[in-house]
Amino acid sequence: MSETFSTSTSQEILPSEHFLNLPRPDVFIGPGASADNGPDFGGIVDTTTLAAHDFDVDTRTGFMPPDPPIHRLPEQWEPWEAVLEEAMRKGLQLAIREDVTDEERKTSDSWRSEVSNLPTLAIQDLAISEVLLRRAHHVLTFIMHFYIHTLPLTASVVIPASIGIPLLRVSRHLQLPPIATYSDTVLYNWELKKSPSTCEAETGLEWACTLDLDNLKSQDLFTGTRDEEEFFLASARIELRGVEALELMRASMDEMFVGDDIAVRRITSYLSRLAGVIHALTGLLMDVRKGCDPDVFYHRVRPWFCGQDADPAKRTWKFEGIEKCEDGMEEPTDLSGPSAGQSALIHALDIFLGLDNCRSEATPTSGNADARTLLRRMQIYMPRHHRAFLRHLSANPRPMRDFAQTKTPELVDAYNLAVGAVKEFRDAHIRIVALYIVGPATRGRAGEAERGSLKGTGGTQLVQFLKGVRDKTEDALLQ
Numbered sequence: 001m002s003e004t005f006s007t008s009t010s011q012e013i014l015p016s017e018h019f020l021n022l023p024r025p026d027v028f029i030g031p032g033a034s035a036d037n038g039p040d041f042g043g044i045v046d047t048t049t050l051a052a053h054d055f056d057v058d059t060r061t062g063f064m065p066p067d068p069p070i071h072r073l074p075e076q077w078e079p080w081e082a083v084l085e086e087a088m089r090k091g092l093q094l095a096i097r098e099d100v101t102d103e104e105r106k107t108s109d110s111w112r113s114e115v116s117n118l119p120t121l122a123i124q125d126l127a128i129s130e131v132l133l134r135r136a137h138h139v140l141t142f143i144m145h146f147y148i149h150t151l152p153l154t155a156s157v158v159i160p161a162s163i164g165i166p167l168l169r170v171s172r173h174l175q176l177p178p179i180a181t182y183s184d185t186v187l188y189n190w191e192l193k194k195s196p197s198t199c200e201a202e203t204g205l206e207w208a209c210t211l212d213l214d215n216l217k218s219q220d221l222f223t224g225t226r227d228e229e230e231f232f233l234a235s236a237r238i239e240l241r242g243v244e245a246l247e248l249m250r251a252s253m254d255e256m257f258v259g260d261d262i263a264v265r266r267i268t269s270y271l272s273r274l275a276g277v278i279h280a281l282t283g284l285l286m287d288v289r290k291g292c293d294p295d296v297f298y299h300r301v302r303p304w305f306c307g308q309d310a311d312p313a314k315r316t317w318k319f320e321g322i323e324k325c326e327d328g329m330e331e332p333t334d335l336s337g338p339s340a341g342q343s344a345l346i347h348a349l350d351i352f353l354g355l356d357n358c359r360s361e362a363t364p365t366s367g368n369a370d371a372r373t374l375l376r377r378m379q380i381y382m383p384r385h386h387r388a389f390l391r392h393l394s395a396n397p398r399p400m401r402d403f404a405q406t407k408t409p410e411l412v413d414a415y416n417l418a419v420g421a422v423k424e425f426r427d428a429h430i431r432i433v434a435l436y437i438v439g440p441a442t443r444g445r446a447g448e449a450e451r452g453s454l455k456g457t458g459g460t461q462l463v464q465f466l467k468g469v470r471d472k473t474e475d476a477l478l479q
């Protein structure tokens with residue numbers, strides 16, 4: 001497979017001089033973001049310690065970190081790691097499953113008691129490193145999802161202070177909602193099957209250490225199934241293959257700055273190549289069918305991801321002890337589950353091609369107005385540096401769509417080729433959603449589909465939302 005990227009030796013923690021390890025400024029440094037700036041948490045990201053171009057986007061791995069994320073937190077936070085490990089080892093079962101045995105229920109009950117009895121560990125020492133905070137968010141949100149989705153449906157959802165309070169604090173540092181996100185399940189949840197040193201020892205060739213897309217595995221899973229892992233890895237492969245798209249976008253923007261005839265010819269060629277890359281992403285998306293069974297996904301895997309807005313018993317989630325926190329915590333309002341809709345890569349393509357602003361005549365019935373708001377909401381769940389990257393991209397003074405309209409017919413064709421490729425990606429995605437969600441839901445006895453309320457993992461009115469976004473893409477084609 002030609003889809004490869006190189007990686008340096010795996011490191012436990014980033015080098016001390018890495019920008020993510022620089023002293024962390026106070027999280028909230030300014031007034032709340034305006035609607036123009038996009039969503040935020042009552043403060044703006046302090047980018048004063050970052051090089052202007054550095055948004056934690058790696059030239060080799062894009063939005064994925066170049067080194068595998070750490071596996072375990074230091075000793076101080078071992079109690080969290082231990083209960084997560086135990087939940088996975090014991091194979092806790094979803095409370096909504098009708099075939100759960102009494103034995104399995106007892107196992108879940110005693111695991112939840114253990115979680116409730118954990119000490120509420122301090123997190124100040126985690127705040128020295130972004131990498132530690134990320135792992136803490138991953139571990140605590142996984143524990144929280146295990147906790148909530150093993151609770152009987154008749155029980156109210158009260159997240160014990162032992163995990164809820166540290167999670168709220170870690171999330172505040174990361175400016176993320178206290179719930180599992182795409183970054184917890186995909187971006188920061190992988191490792192290499194074969195380490196670079198093993199590859200080199202086996203082949204004696206340095207180039208063999210390059211990571212290929214089949215050399216990935218997930219770190220932590222709710223079900224331990226291949227289906228769940230392949231679901232996460234399909235996105236991870238798309239992120240890595242998409243690095244070339246990021247590079248083509250950057251090169252095009254540099255050429256737009258020059259803007260002469262040679263630049264226009266180069267951009268024409270970059271856009272044609274971009275269409276090819278997007279086409280490859282569509283192939284990787286469809287490949288999810290090779291390892292992930294739709295019924296296993298729908299009935300066994302997906303329910304673990306549900307957020308408050310898709311809670312099977314429509315319960316409000318409460319964080320125990322939040323009112324006693326001296327650091328002024330408030331009940332969180334953004335509690336949607338993880339979704340690949342939170343992938344900054346796809347949003348970046350939309351912004352670069354000007355697909356996010358098209359169709360100003362959208363009406364609520366067309367689904368487009370809702371779709372725009374929902375896509376913007378998804379950015380709340382992205383790592384804040386990636387959110388900042390998208391804002392930076394949106395602020396581009398020379399939007400590609402405007403530029404293409406004023407130049408050569410060849411450029412218009414190449415632009416349309418790229419837009420058409422995104423539209424095809426979305427057509428394929430709708431087919432995948434039909435296969436993995438609509439189909440199993442309709443086949444289910446009390447199927448959501450039959451009740452006409454089919455929701456996305458992120459709580460969206462699924463079909464209307466996805467069609468709205470796809471139509472918006474098609475509308476962007478230039479005449």
Ligand code: HEM
Nearest residue numbers: 234235238339340341343346433436456457458459460469
């Ligand atoms: C079995 C595989 C997949 C399923 C079942 C699936 C399901 C969904 C669902 C239900 C939504 C609606 C939003 C929500 O509420 O979550 C959504 C949105 C979205 N998904 Fe997927 N997805 C899959 C794979 C992927 C992959 C691999 C990607 C790319 C990395 C992706 C990218 C997106 C994007 C960008 C959106 C936002 C809507 C749009 O921009 O068209 N999905 N997906």
